[in-house]
Amino acid sequence: MTIHREGTATILLVLVALAVINGIIYYFTSAYPAVTWGLLFISLVFWLFIISFFRVPSRVFKADENLVIAPADGKVVVIEETFEAEYFKDKRLQISIFMSPANVHVNRNPIAGEIKLSQYHAGKYLVAWHPKSSTENERHTVVIANKNNEILVRQIAGALARRIVNYMKAGMKVEQNSEMGFIKFGSRVDIYLPVGTKVNVKLNEIVRNGQTVIATLS
Structure with a gap:
């Protein structure tokens, strides 16, 4: 599986945005590690979903002019x-x-x-x-x-x-x-x-x- 070229900018932009958001979350919730790690996990799942959206799976194509x-x-x-x-x-x-x-x-x-x-x-x-x-x-x-x-x-x-x-x-x-x-x-x-x-x-x-x-x- 590869990542489609249309996804490169989007994936990087989302990564940067999530890094900033999670930095802010950590600043305000560091005293509550369960909350911090929970929100970090949600961010990771969301980022992986964005990556999966742009996936190009390896396939054997079927071809016939008819x-x-x-x-x-x-x-x-x-x-x-x-x-x-x-x-x-x-x-x-x-x-x-x-x-x-x-x-x-x-x-x-x-x-x-x-x-x-x-x-x-x-x-x-x-x-x-x-x-x-x-x-x-x-x-x-x-x-x-x-x-x-x-x-x-x-x-x-x-x-x-x-x-x-x-x-x-x-x-x-x-x-x-x-x-x-x-x-x-x-x-x-x-x-x-x-x-x-x-x-x-x-x-x-x-x-x-x-x-x-x-x-x-x-």
Whole structure:
């Protein structure tokens, strides 16, 4: 396991802040060692949680041009046909993955191909499971095309996630499971597929980026 580069500054900042806070706590509670050590323990647990949030576990990735691999860790919360208004402007099959603060937050490209669109949108911070979060929240849309299909992947910020990082630019050629970006502190990723695509997951299923097959392309 490694720590993602997006976490370096945050981890150091939290460490410095906790050191200052615990110094102040020690000054006022040194006469009560049980209180001092208890608060120090809570600070340590919190810092370890911040570190774990930016973890990048070692994984054996699954790759196949006919398969759509999960772009995010989390739970499948939506599988439905819906109108995609930003790029396709027609009906698509939507699969949404909710990422809790405890999940790995690296996002990966679900297929290999060329980036046709990479577009950031400012927006609200509704809770990630809100029906309007896909179109009203801060988000970043990426469209990937291969020789047979185009799919859209949308990173969506939530009530806690206030920063979306995306590394894709239009015209880039990307490999399946390569890093697409990172969402800090929980959110959701939507995938839009052609109607009729075979779905390999079910609602409330836990998926892992780079490993879980979420759909099979025609």
